[in-house]
Amino acid sequence: MELTYTPEEQEFRTEARAFIAENLPPALAAKVKGGKRLSKADYELWHARLQTRNWLAWHWPVEYGGPGWTPVQKHIFDEEMIAAGAPRIIPFGVNMLGPVLIRFGTPEQKAHWLPRILSGEDWWCQGYSEPGSGSDLASLRTRAVRHGGHYIVNGQKTWTTLGHHANMMFCLVRTDPDAKPQEGISFLLIDMTSPGIEVRPIVTLDGEHEVNEVFLTDVRVPVENLVGEENKGWTCAKYLLGFERTGIAGVAFSKAAFSHLKRVARETRKDGRPLADDPLFAARMARLEIDLMAMDIFNLRMIAAAAQGHAPGPEASLLKIKGTEVRQEASDLIRRALGPYAMPFLPEALDEGWNGEPVGPGYANPAASQYFNLRKSSIYGGSNEIQKNIYAKLALGL
Amino acid sequence: MDFTLSEERRMLADTAARFLADRYDIATRHRAAAAPEGFDRKLWAEMADLGLIGALVPPEAGGFGGAGEDVALVFEHLGRALVVEPFLASGILGLWPLVRAGESDLVEAVIAGRTLVALAHGEPESRYAVHEVATRANEGDGWRLTGRKSVVINGDSADLLVVSARVSGDLDAPEGLALFLVDPAAPGVTRRGYGTVEGGRAAEITLDSAPARPLGEPGQAFALIEEAIGRGTLALAAEAVGLMEVCKDTTLDYLKTRKQFGKPLGAFQALQHRMVEMVLEIEQARSAVMLAAGTHQADRLTRERNVAAAKHLTGRVGRRVAEEAIQLHGGIAMTWEYPMSHYAKRLVMLDHLLGDTDHHLDRFIRLGREGGAA
Ligand SMILES: Cc1cc2nc3c(=O)[nH]c(=O)nc-3n(C[C@H](O)[C@H](O)[C@H](O)COP(=O)(O)OP(=O)(O)OC[C@H]3O[C@@H](n4cnc5c(N)ncnc54)[C@H](O)[C@@H]3O)c2cc1C
Numbered sequence: 001m002e003l004t005y006t007p008e009e010q011e012f013r014t015e016a017r018a019f020i021a022e023n024l025p026p027a028l029a030a031k032v033k034g035g036k037r038l039s040k041a042d043y044e045l046w047h048a049r050l051q052t053r054n055w056l057a058w059h060w061p062v063e064y065g066g067p068g069w070t071p072v073q074k075h076i077f078d079e080e081m082i083a084a085g086a087p088r089i090i091p092f093g094v095n096m097l098g099p100v101l102i103r104f105g106t107p108e109q110k111a112h113w114l115p116r117i118l119s120g121e122d123w124w125c126q127g128y129s130e131p132g133s134g135s136d137l138a139s140l141r142t143r144a145v146r147h148g149g150h151y152i153v154n155g156q157k158t159w160t161t162l163g164h165h166a167n168m169m170f171c172l173v174r175t176d177p178d179a180k181p182q183e184g185i186s187f188l189l190i191d192m193t194s195p196g197i198e199v200r201p202i203v204t205l206d207g208e209h210e211v212n213e214v215f216l217t218d219v220r221v222p223v224e225n226l227v228g229e230e231n232k233g234w235t236c237a238k239y240l241l242g243f244e245r246t247g248i249a250g251v252a253f254s255k256a257a258f259s260h261l262k263r264v265a266r267e268t269r270k271d272g273r274p275l276a277d278d279p280l281f282a283a284r285m286a287r288l289e290i291d292l293m294a295m296d297i298f299n300l301r302m303i304a305a306a307a308q309g310h311a312p313g314p315e316a317s318l319l320k321i322k323g324t325e326v327r328q329e330a331s332d333l334i335r336r337a338l339g340p341y342a343m344p345f346l347p348e349a350l351d352e353g354w355n356g357e358p359v360g361p362g363y364a365n366p367a368a369s370q371y372f373n374l375r376k377s378s379i380y381g382g383s384n385e386i387q388k389n390i391y392a393k394l395a396l397g398l
Numbered sequence: 399m400d401f402t403l404s405e406e407r408r409m410l411a412d413t414a415a416r417f418l419a420d421r422y423d424i425a426t427r428h429r430a431a432a433a434p435e436g437f438d439r440k441l442w443a444e445m446a447d448l449g450l451i452g453a454l455v456p457p458e459a460g461g462f463g464g465a466g467e468d469v470a471l472v473f474e475h476l477g478r479a480l481v482v483e484p485f486l487a488s489g490i491l492g493l494w495p496l497v498r499a500g501e502s503d504l505v506e507a508v509i510a511g512r513t514l515v516a517l518a519h520g521e522p523e524s525r526y527a528v529h530e531v532a533t534r535a536n537e538g539d540g541w542r543l544t545g546r547k548s549v550v551i552n553g554d555s556a557d558l559l560v561v562s563a564r565v566s567g568d569l570d571a572p573e574g575l576a577l578f579l580v581d582p583a584a585p586g587v588t589r590r591g592y593g594t595v596e597g598g599r600a601a602e603i604t605l606d607s608a609p610a611r612p613l614g615e616p617g618q619a620f621a622l623i624e625e626a627i628g629r630g631t632l633a634l635a636a637e638a639v640g641l642m643e644v645c646k647d648t649t650l651d652y653l654k655t656r657k658q659f660g661k662p663l664g665a666f667q668a669l670q671h672r673m674v675e676m677v678l679e680i681e682q683a684r685s686a687v688m689l690a691a692g693t694h695q696a697d698r699l700t701r702e703r704n705v706a707a708a709k710h711l712t713g714r715v716g717r718r719v720a721e722e723a724i725q726l727h728g729g730i731a732m733t734w735e736y737p738m739s740h741y742a743k744r745l746v747m748l749d750h751l752l753g754d755t756d757h758h759l760d761r762f763i764r765l766g767r768e769g770g771a772a
Contacts, residue, residue: 129729132657133658134658134728134729135658135659135728136658136659136660139658139659139660158729159729202733202735203733203734203735204732204733204734205731205732205733205734205736205739205740205742205743207734268525269523269525270525270527271525271527271530271570272523272530272569272570275525278756280756280759280760281756284756332717335750336749336754336756338750339525339526339750339754340520340525340526340548340549340750340751341548341549342595342747342750343549343594343595343596343598343600343747343750343751344549344592344593344594344595344600345592345593345594345595346592346593359548359549359590359592359602360522360548360549368595368746368747368750369595371746372595372743372746375721375724375725375732376729376732378725379724379725379728379729379732380729383725383728384725385666385668385669388668
């Protein structure tokens with residue numbers, strides 16, 4: 001067993017760190033670390049900076065513009081990026097659609113869409129879920145009927161993350177209502193500026209606008225925008241979910257949250273001493289740290305297996321469950337650490353350029369709403385219950 | 399043993415339940431929370447007329463209840479309706495010191511809903527400690543207070559502040575504390591009001607030689623402060639039970655109606671067990687609140703230890719119920735539009751008021767030692 005990084009990997013970490021230091025504007029890092037709202041332009045800027053070195057599309061082969069990194073390199077870069085306070089990479093185009101097109105797209109589709117993902121010309125959103133189809137995605141009902149050179153699409157998508165920024169949506173639609181649920185679904189690329197599309201905001205419990213409903217009424221989609229074969233969209237959908245799940249454990253985010261927690265617990269006082277010295281709170285922090293250390297190794301074991309060419313197996317489900325639980329726990333402890341100062345909430349203080357007087361320590365304001373926002377992580381990307389079903393069936397044979 | 403409610407309390411419960419069911423739906427609640435003061439003065443007056451504030455005060459002080467059971471009963475109903483009106487601030491924390499100091503005119507005005515009172519006790523560094531007070535009181539030409547009070551619930555709209563301050567002793571000594579009445583409009587008082595994350599209001603209050611009138615004998619107020627906070631803590635634990643009941647009922651309904659994979663979610667055994675665990679934990683929490691309510695007139699150690707137990711358990715169970723309720727719903731409970739998400743938020747945030755689960759665990763242990771329990 002060898003638990004350390006090779007000299008080459010350590011060198012790569014240094015290079016990654018230097019690149020990030022040079023390219024990540026300090027004001028943007030401060031926004032991310034301060035829990036402020038990020039604009040579309042913030043994400044676009046960071047994507048563009050990464051793309052200057054072909055470092056945006058980690059999962060793409062080199063010939064399509066990927067960096068050619070090993071799984072370990074991806075992991076290292078991810079850790080460095082998050083620790084430095086970079087915005088997350090918006091996954092929909094780069095990490096979800098890209099791999100699907102590379103695997104299932106026609107040469108024309110690849111030549112057209114892939115460069116536009118890299119350049120940021122298109123912002124993609126994911127049109128999978130519907131009001132009646134969440135965990136049971138295959139029951140989706142948005143209907144596409146072919147008329148000559150177009151599909152006419154009618155239906156409703158929901159929970160569409162950042163759909164209000166998107167000009168394109170990859171969408172699962174039903175093309176054969178008579179087939180078995182999984183066999184009548186197709187994968188379509190839909191222009192969000194088409195007539196018949198309406199995007200309505202959904203405000204989440206933290207008061208923020210991140211997700212949307214998308215209504216489609218007689219939307220015309222050219223048949224060239226079908227990816228893979230008609231009625232074989234489920235294959236694309238499942239392939240994509242595999243990519244969605246690997247990133248979702250968010251080990252790097254949990255590590256960043258833990259170091260923030262340590263700071264809060266050092267600076268907050270209980271009975272005249274740092275909260276970090278309180279035996280009860282210290283025990284909570286230690287339990288989290290132990291979970292985090294173990295999960296880090298768990299994650300690296302998966303990465304090492306991937307480096308040897310093994311496709312991620314059902315263990316990805318375990319990692320997703322544990323990863324989201326640990327991240328939620330970290331946000332719980334940060335909120336808890338702040339004591340009464342977790343209560344005040346000034347929504348305007350999340351805006352860029354707000355320079356009013358905070359209530360309590362400057363980092364207190366977003367803590368509780370981040371805790372509530374993160375409840376989503378055990379719901380989306382295949383809920384933690386669905387992950388357990390998958391593991392029970394595929395790995396345990398139950 | 400008799401766990402049933404007395405006739406008077408049953409009537410009180412019916413009155414509260416009927417009024418809240420008829421007049422206080424979630425839209426009303428959101429409107430009240432969004433108003434500048436964070437609540438609706440008109441509804442507040444109506445609730446006062448119904449006797450919901452008077453029920454928190456003993457008959458000898460002009461109310462018609464005031465026992466632990468009354469406090470628990472009223473607050474469980476307030477929790478069920480997610481009421482944002484200032485019952486904690488003006489019905490308990492600010493009012494109780496007035497009751498105990500025999501300020502009968504003020505008590506009457508507060509019970510009638512005419513005067514709004516808030517307790518300004520917590521400070522930027524004191525976290526949840528009851529005895530840690532840095533604000534100083536000096537006597538010269540009358541009493542004057544100097545210091546900072548933080549996260550004063552409804553402190554921004556209170557007509558009258560009850561403020562704790564130190565006349566002598568170290569920062570964390572229980573001896574040397576005093577309570578004062580402060581007019582928020584007086585020179586030397588600055589208030590900064592703001593919203594709280596779950597829809598309430600609070601204020602940071604700065605006192606700079608602010609004129610004040612003592613309540614009771616300055617230097618002897620620790621017992622009274624502890625009593626007021628203990629009462630408030632009982633109230634919050636009971637409110638938590640009301641919130642939990644709604645989270646549970648809503649989740650149960652949803653599991654019966656929402657279908658995935660061709661069946662109601664409630665058909666999945668994994669979710670059935672989670673639901674049963676939720677109910678079981680809530681029964682535990684409710685039982686702890688009943689114990690604390692029923693022993694609220696007992697000696698200090700019994701009273702405070704049982705209150706600490708109730709707040710600890712409702713904090714622990716409350717977080718779990720809130721998180722489970724959201725999780726078992728899926729995405730829908732992540733939305734602002736879904737009423738239950740606001741219940742879940744309040745339930746989690748109750749842990750930040752008057753001491754969290756760790757604070758009360760610690761207190762439970764210490765009070766046990768003081769009383770000679772192993
Ligand atoms: C913030 C947020 C962002 C999202 N972004 C997107 C997006 O960009 N694009 C997109 O397409 N979707 C998105 N989603 C949707 C997400 O994928 C769904 O919420 C998820 O699939 C769960 O579906 P549901 O919410 O309908 O819950 P349901 O499927 O109704 O599930 C409710 C509960 O029942 C459980 N459950 C369901 N079936 C079973 C079973 N068989 N056994 C045991 N338990 C079960 C679930 O785990 C959950 O706890 C997002 C969701 C959220 C909250």
